[in-house]
Amino acid sequence: MEGLFEMGGGTSPSGGGSLSHSAHAAAPLAVRMRPRTLDELVGQQQLKGPGSPLRQLVEGDQSLSLLLWGPPGTGKTTIASIVSQQTGRRFVEISAVSAGVKEVRAAIEAARATLVATGAETVLFVDEVHRFSKAQQDALLPGVENRWVTLVAATTENPSFSVISPLLSRSLLLRLESLTEDDVREVLDRAVTDERGLAGGHVLDEEAAAHIVRLAGGDARRSLTYLEAAAGAASLGGRTDDEGRIVIDVSTAEAAADQAAVRYDRDGDQHYDVISAFIKSIRGSDADAALHYLARMLEAGEDPRFIARRLIILASEDIGLADPTALTTAVAAAQAVQLIGLPEGRITLAQAVIALAVAPKSNAVIVAVDEALRDVRAGRIGTVPPHLRDAHYAGAKKLGHGTDYKYSHDEPYGIASQQYAPDAIGDARYYRPTELGAEGPVKQRWERIRAIIRGR
Numbered sequence: 059m060e061g062l063f064e065m066g067g068g069t070s071p072s073g074g075g076s077l078s079h080s081a082h083a084a085a086p087l088a089v090r091m092r093p094r095t096l097d098e099l100v101g102q103q104q105l106k107g108p109g110s111p112l113r114q115l116v117e118g119d120q121s122l123s124l125l126l127w128g129p130p131g132t133g134k135t136t137i138a139s140i141v142s143q144q145t146g147r148r149f150v151e152i153s154a155v156s157a158g159v160k161e162v163r164a165a166i167e168a169a170r171a172t173l174v175a176t177g178a179e180t181v182l183f184v185d186e187v188h189r190f191s192k193a194q195q196d197a198l199l200p201g202v203e204n205r206w207v208t209l210v211a212a213t214t215e216n217p218s219f220s221v222i223s224p225l226l227s228r229s230l231l232l233r234l235e236s237l238t239e240d241d242v243r244e245v246l247d248r249a250v251t252d253e254r255g256l257a258g259g260h261v262l263d264e265e266a267a268a269h270i271v272r273l274a275g276g277d278a279r280r281s282l283t284y285l286e287a288a289a290g291a292a293s294l295g296g297r298t299d300d301e302g303r304i305v306i307d308v309s310t311a312e313a314a315a316d317q318a319a320v321r322y323d324r325d326g327d328q329h330y331d332v333i334s335a336f337i338k339s340i341r342g343s344d345a346d347a348a349l350h351y352l353a354r355m356l357e358a359g360e361d362p363r364f365i366a367r368r369l370i371i372l373a374s375e376d377i378g379l380a381d382p383t384a385l386t387t388a389v390a391a392a393q394a395v396q397l398i399g400l401p402e403g404r405i406t407l408a409q410a411v412i413a414l415a416v417a418p419k420s421n422a423v424i425v426a427v428d429e430a431l432r433d434v435r436a437g438r439i440g441t442v443p444p445h446l447r448d449a450h451y452a453g454a455k456k457l458g459h460g461t462d463y464k465y466s467h468d469e470p471y472g473i474a475s476q477q478y479a480p481d482a483i484g485d486a487r488y489y490r491p492t493e494l495g496a497e498g499p500v501k502q503r504w505e506r507i508r509a510i511i512r513g514r
Contacts (some may be wrong), residue, residue, distance in 0.1 A: 087286035088279045090254045091245070093136050094143060100248075100278065101241040102133055102234055111230055112137070116144045123202050123209035125187075125217050125226065128234025130399065131277025134212035137232075138183040141210060148172065148180040150207075154189040159197045166201035173206055180207045187211035188220035195222045202228050215396070236276040236361075243271055245278045246285055260289050261299055265308040275359040275400075287314035332358075337368060341376045345415035352404075352411050362403050366392035369410055377414060378423035380495035387413050418495025426489040433483055440480025475513045 093099045096106050096116055105112045115122050124141075126134040142149035150165055169180035182201065184190070201207040202225065209229065217226055237245075249255035250262050262270075266288065274281035285306075291314040292306045299305055336351035355365060366388070373388040391410035395403040447459040464474035479486060487508075491501035 086283070087249060087255060087289075088282040091249045091252065091282055092139060093133075094140065096140060096144075099133055099136060099140070100244050101237045104235070105137075105232055112232060115230075116141055123207075123229040124211070125221060125229045125231045126210065126212045126234060127214075127217050127231065129214060129236050129276065131274070131279040131281075132234040132237055133278070134234060135183065135185065138181060138210040138212070141208065142181040142183075145179075145181075145208075147208060148178055149183065150180055151183045151185065154184060154186040154194070157194075159194050162194055162197040166198070166206055169201060170204075170206040182207040182209050184209065184211040186213065188213040188215035188217075192222055195225050199224055199228075214399075237278055238276070239271050242274050242276065242278060242281045243267060245281055246270060249282055249285055256285075256289055259303060260292065260306055261301075261303040262288075262306045263308070266306050266311040269308050269311050272359040275361060284311065284314065290314070333365075333368065336365075337372055340369075340372055340411060340415045341419065343415055343419065345412045348411050348415050349408060352407060356400070356404055356407075362395045362400055362407060363392065365407060366395050366410075369407075369414060373414060375424045376419055376421060377417050378420045378497070379491065379500050380418040380420035380497040382496060384414055384417050418497070420492045420494050420497050422489060422491050422497065429488045430486075433486065438482045440482030442480065443477050445476065446478065471510065473507055473510045475510055478511065 096113060099106060104110075107113070111122075112124075115124070124137070126137060128134060138151075139149065141147070148169070150169065152161060152165055165182055169182060172178050172180060182198075184198070187195070198209060198211075202209050211221070211225075211229070213220060217231060246262060246267055250260055251258050262285070270281055270284045270288070273284055288306045288311040289304070292304050292310045296310060297305050297307075332351055332354055336348060336355065339347035339351060352365065356362070369388040370385070370392055373384040377384040387410050391406050394406040398406070444458045445461060445463040447457075449459045449461075449463075464476050466472055466474045469475075477484065489504065491497045491504055493501055
C-alpha cells in the first residue's frame with residue numbers, strides 16, 4: 059500500500075520483527091543504530107526520567123497516543139519504534155507526504171481487525187502529521203478515540219497551529235529538544251564501536267568527528283549518514299592505525315560528505331565573528347559579502363533558524379520604515395525555513411539576505427524605542443492624562459475620566475489636537491525618521507501629524 063510501512067510486533071519472531079529486527083547488515087547505519095530502549099536514546103533527558111509519561115507508557119504498557127514535536131533527527135521515529143518494541147505492539151508507519159484519507163482509514167481498519175481477531179495492538183506512526191489536511195487528521199480520530207491504535211504522530215511544526223484540536227486534546231504532547239554537539243558526538247562514538255555499527259573496525263579522529271558534528275547540525279540521523287559515507291570512503295584504500303583499525307580522518311570525511319571543511323567554531327570566537335560580519339555586511343548594503351558569510355555558516359552546519367531570527371531582528375533594527383516590507387520578508391523567510399528545512403531553505407535565506415542588503419537603511423525605530431525605555435527606567439513616567447483614562451465603568455465620569463476627550467475620527471484629517479503623553483514627557487521626540495527610502499514620506503507626514511497633535 060502506497061504511503062504505508064508495516065512491521066510485526068517487537069516480540070513476534072515470525073512477524074518480521076520490529077524496526078530493529080530489520081536492521082540487517084545491508085540496512086543504513088542510521089537504521090542499524092536506532093536505539094532499542096529509552097535508556098539508549100541520546101538526549102531528551104526531560105522525557106526519559108523515572109516516572110515520566112513516556113517511561114510510564116513504555117514500561118507500563120499503557121494505551122496512550124503521543125504527539126512528538128521537535129526538529130529533524132531528534133528521535134521522533136525512534137520513540138515510536140521503542141513504544142512498539144517494548145510493548146509488543148505491531149508497528150505501522152504512514153508518511154503524511156504520500157498517504158491520503160484512504161490509506162489512513164485502511165491502516166486503522168486493519169488495526170481494528172487485528173485487535174478483534176488476535177488481541178494484538180498496533181502502534182500507528184504518522185510522520186510529518188502537520189502535512190495532513192483537516193480531513194486526513196479527522197480520519198485518525200476513530201482509531202484514537204476507540205483505542206484501536208496507539209497513535210504516535212511526529213511533527214516539526216507547532217501542533218497548536220498544525221494539528222486539529224480534537225486530535226491534540228486526545229494525545230499527550232511531548233516536545234523534543236535539539237541535540238547538543240555532545241549528544242551527536244555520543245551517537246558517533248557509539249556507532250563506531252557498537253556491533254550493529256562499525257564494530258570497532260574503524261577509528262574516527264578528533265578533527266573528523268568535529269567536522270561531522272558541525273555538518274550534522276544537531277541531527278543524529280544526518281551524523282550517522284555522514285559517518286557511514288566516510289567509513290565507506292576510508293575502507294577504499296584508507297590508512298590504518300597501530301591496531302589495524304581503518305582511520306577516518308577529516309579529509310576523508312570532507313570528501314565523503316561532498317563538503318569543504320569550513321574553519322568555523324560554533325561555540326568559539328569565529329561563530330560570533332562570522333555572524334557579526336554577516337549582520338554588518340547587510341547593514342552596510344554589501345549583498346555579496348553577506349552571501350559569503352551566509353554560505354560559510356550554512357556549510358559549517360549553523361542552524362538556519364538562528365540565521366533567520368537574526369534577519370528578523372535586523373529588519374527592524376537597521377531598516378525599519380525605510381522599507382516597511384523588510385520585516386515581512388524576514389518573517390516569511392523564517393517561516394519558510396521552518397517549513398521546508400535545508401537544503402532548499404538556503405534559497406529562501408539567500409533571497410531574504412539580498413533583499414535586506416539592498417534595502418534602504420534606517421535605525422530610527424530602535425533609537426525611538428530605546429530612548430522611550432531609557433525615560434521609563436529613569437522614572438519619567440507621570441500619570442495618564444484624565445481625558446485618556448478608561449471611562450466605561452460607573453462613576454468614571456465623576457472622577458473626570460474621559461471628559462473632554464476628542465474622538466479623532468470627528469476631527470479634520472482624522473487627527474485631534476490634544477495631549478496624549480504624560481506631562482513628564484510632554485515634549486519627547488522619540489521617533490525621528492530619516493529621509494531614506496520609504497521613510498522620507500513618513501517623515502513628512504509624521505512632522506505634520508505631530509504639529510497638529512501638539513497644537514502647533
